[in-house]
Amino acid sequence: MMPARFIKLSLLRRLGAVRAAEVPPPWQTRLFPVRGYQPRGYSTGGSSKYDRPMRQPVNESNPRPLIYYIVPSAVLAFAGLATYVHYNDEKRAQQTSVPKRCTTNRPAIGGPFKLYDTENNVVTESKLRGNWTLMYFGYTSSPDAGPAEVQKIADVVKLLESKYDIKIKPLFITIDPQRDSPAQLKEYLSEFDPRIIGLTGSISAVRQIAQEYRIFFKKVDEIGQDYVVESSHNMYLLDPCLETVRCFGAEYEASDLAEAITMEVQKASSSSTN
Structure with a gap:
């Protein structure tokens, strides 16, 4: 019979061999059992919206036709070119027909008109452009x-x-077109200076230009064909752009009026050169 000490050592050796067999070497990966994971707060009954399959992305691999990009680009380019050409035409027309100074600060007094001179020629506001003009409203029977x-x-x-x-x-623009015919105007103005241009026209045309230049007039002391026309006696100085730059009353003497006109002409000349 073996001694108890040897039996004990034998058992310990066997137990160590079993444990050594259970422990894997360092280079061998140890596998653990995977537990099932169930997230909290979600249903497992299959009715949740999270159980639905994910939507697959749409395959847009087919490119659009090239004409889809060319046509809009061509339309935009043509519209831009047309706008540019139109702008240049307007700018060129202003530069050639109207001085640059005439395009700003349009006067509140004045406007278009159509009258007749002493030779029955049509005279419009365009005939005055480019010249300094001294305008007066009166009538030959004053x-x-x-x-x-x-x-x-x-x-x-x-x-x-x-x-x-x-x-x-x-x-000289008459405010009495009923009596101031072209022939009457010519005879009347020639007694003062033949360079004075007389204008007349229909009653409506005369009223229109009088309103545009804020001229008041009306018939008074009317007895048949004999009457007097009461009116304001203002003179207007128009520059070459047809802007009304000064208004002169009856209190101005000829020398004072000439000096005032000269000052305005020189002022305009100096501003245009700057």
Whole structure:
């Protein structure tokens, strides 16, 4: 019979061999059992929206036709070119027909008109463009103030040419077209200065231009065909762009009027050169 000590050592050796067999070597991966994972808060009954299959992305591998991009680009390019050409045409027309200074600060007094001179020629506002103009509204039958103002215009024209070397276009517009025919205007104005241009027209045309230049007039003391026309006696100075730059009342003398006109002409000339 073996001693108890040897039996004990034998058992310990066997137990160590079993444990060594159970422990895998360091280079061998140890496998653990995988437990099932169930997230909290989600149903397992198959009715949840999270159990539905994910939507597959749409395959857009087929490219669009090339014409799909060419046509809109061509339309936009053509529209841009047309706009550019139209803008240049308008700009070129303004530069050739109207001075640059005439495109800004349009006057509140004045406007288009169509009248007739003493030779029955049509005169519109375009005929005045490019010249300094002294405009007066009167009538040939005026008893006192009218002739004095027309004489003042004649004196101003002479002073401007002789003293200041400035040419100006004097304009006499009748406010009595019923009696002031072209022939009557010509005979009347020739007594003062034949350079004064007389204009007349229909009653409606005369009323229109009088309203545009804020001229008041009306018939008074009317007895049959004999009457007096009451009106304001203002003179307007128009620059070559047809802008009304000054308004002169009856209190101006011819010399004062000539100096004021010269100052405006020189001011415009200096501003245009800057």
